[in-house]
Amino acid sequence: MEEICSRSRPSRSANVIAVCAVGALSALTIFGRHSNGLQTGWLLLDIAVAIVACGLIPVLSRHPVIGALAQAALTALSPAATPPSTVGTLTVAQRWPLKTAALVALAGVAGHLIQGLWRPIQGLDLLWYFVLDVAVHAALLGWGQWVQARQQLLSSLRERALRAENEQGRRVAEARTLERTKMAREMHDVLAHRLSLLATYAGALEYRPDSSPEKLAQAAGVIRTGVHQALEELREVISVLRDTEIDELPGGRPQPTFGDLAGLVAESRDAGTEIRYTESVAAPESLPPATGRTAYRVVQEGLTNARKHAAGLPVTLVVDGKPGDSLRIELTNPSTDEAQRTGVPLTPGSGTGLVGLTERVHLAGGTLDHGRAADGRFRLQASLPWPA
Structure with a gap:
C-alpha cells in the first residue's frame, strides 16, 4: 500500500494545477449559490471555506485521510468545499483500503447532509438531495477502488515480467x-x-x-x-574453449561427424518427419572434424525444434559449401502459428537449446541466425568457416 501511495503522489506542478482547477470549480459553486441574491449573507464564509478547502489539496499528497476528513468537515459549513471534498474522497479511495476509504466517504456524506439541512438548495427536496449525496460518494468510492485495483494488477504484472526476464537471463x-x-x-x-x-x-x-x-x-x-x-x-x-579434433567422447562413444548427417536425417524420417534434404558439398572429406561436428549439432538442434513446435509438418534442409569458402546450413519449417492452425500438438521448450548452439557456433568461428522469415516460416541458418 505504501508503494502505491508513493507512486501516486503528484508533483508540485500537479498540485498547483489541481488547486487552480478546484478553486475555479469552488468559485463557480459560490457564484451559482449567490446569483439569485438569496444567500448573500454567507458570501464571506463561502469564500473563506473555499480558500481553506483548496489549500488542503496539497496536504492530500502526504496525508490523504486527514486532508479528506478536514474537507468533509468544511462541507458542513459551505457548498464551496464540495469540489475539494470530492477530490479528497477520490484520492483516499485510490490509495487506501476499502474500509478506510468507505469511512472517509461516509464522512463526506454526513458533511453534505448537514449542509443540506441548514443551507438547502432551492427547488431540491431533502430526500433527493440525500439520495444524490450517497450516490455520488458511492461512485467516487467505487471509481477509486477500481483505479487502485488496476494499479496493483499492473504492478504485479510488471514484477512478474521482471522476474521472468531475470529467470530467462539466468537460464x-x-x-x-x-x-x-x-x-x-x-x-x-x-x-x-x-x-x-x-x-x-x-x-x-x-x-x-x-x-x-x-x-x-x-x-x-x-x-x-x-x-x-x-x-x-x-x-x-x-x-575460448574452441571445439577441436576429438575422436571419442568419454566412455569410448564416437563423436558425430559430418558423414553422420545422412544417418541423422534418416533417423528423423523414420520418426515420421518429412524432410526435403539437399546436399551440395564439395570434397566433404576435407572438412575439419570440429566443423563437421558443429554442423551435425546445428542440424540436430534444428530437427529437434521442428519436432517440438511443428511435428508432422515438412522440414527443408539445405547444406552446401566448399573448401576455402564456408559450410552453410539452412533449415526451415512451418511456424508455431501454422502448426496451431493445422492442429499439431506443441511441445513447450525452454529456449536454451538455441542459446547453447549459438555459443558453440560462435566458438567455432561461425555465425548463426534464427527467427521467422518473410514467408512466416521459422528459419535456422548457420555458416561455418572451411579453410582451404
Whole structure:
C-alpha cells in the first residue's frame, strides 16, 4: 500500500494545477449559490471555506485521510468545499483500503447532509438531495477502488515480467556455461589422449635405447608432432574453449561427424518427419572434424525444434559449401502459428537449446541466425568457416 501511495503522489506542478482547477470549480459553486441574491449573507464564509478547502489539496499528497476528513468537515459549513471534498474522497479511495476509504466517504456524506439541512438548495427536496449525496460518494468510492485495483494488477504484472526476464537471463547464462563446460570436458579428454600417447612413445625411447635409428627417428617424429598438436589444443582451451579434433567422447562413444548427417536425417524420417534434404558439398572429406561436428549439432538442434513446435509438418534442409569458402546450413519449417492452425500438438521448450548452439557456433568461428522469415516460416541458418 505504501508503494502505491508513493507512486501516486503528484508533483508540485500537479498540485498547483489541481488547486487552480478546484478553486475555479469552488468559485463557480459560490457564484451559482449567490446569483439569485438569496444567500448573500454567507458570501464571506463561502469564500473563506473555499480558500481553506483548496489549500488542503496539497496536504492530500502526504496525508490523504486527514486532508479528506478536514474537507468533509468544511462541507458542513459551505457548498464551496464540495469540489475539494470530492477530490479528497477520490484520492483516499485510490490509495487506501476499502474500509478506510468507505469511512472517509461516509464522512463526506454526513458533511453534505448537514449542509443540506441548514443551507438547502432551492427547488431540491431533502430526500433527493440525500439520495444524490450517497450516490455520488458511492461512485467516487467505487471509481477509486477500481483505479487502485488496476494499479496493483499492473504492478504485479510488471514484477512478474521482471522476474521472468531475470529467470530467462539466468537460464541463458546457465546454458552458455553448460555448453562451455561440455566443450572443456571434450578438450580435456582429447588432451589427455594426446599426452598419454606422448608418454608411451617417450617410455619406449627410454627403455629401448638399442632400437634401430629408423625406429628412434620415427618415435621422435611422433613425439614432436604430438607435442605440437597438444600445444595447439591447449592454447584453444585456454583462449575460448574452441571445439577441436576429438575422436571419442568419454566412455569410448564416437563423436558425430559430418558423414553422420545422412544417418541423422534418416533417423528423423523414420520418426515420421518429412524432410526435403539437399546436399551440395564439395570434397566433404576435407572438412575439419570440429566443423563437421558443429554442423551435425546445428542440424540436430534444428530437427529437434521442428519436432517440438511443428511435428508432422515438412522440414527443408539445405547444406552446401566448399573448401576455402564456408559450410552453410539452412533449415526451415512451418511456424508455431501454422502448426496451431493445422492442429499439431506443441511441445513447450525452454529456449536454451538455441542459446547453447549459438555459443558453440560462435566458438567455432561461425555465425548463426534464427527467427521467422518473410514467408512466416521459422528459419535456422548457420555458416561455418572451411579453410582451404
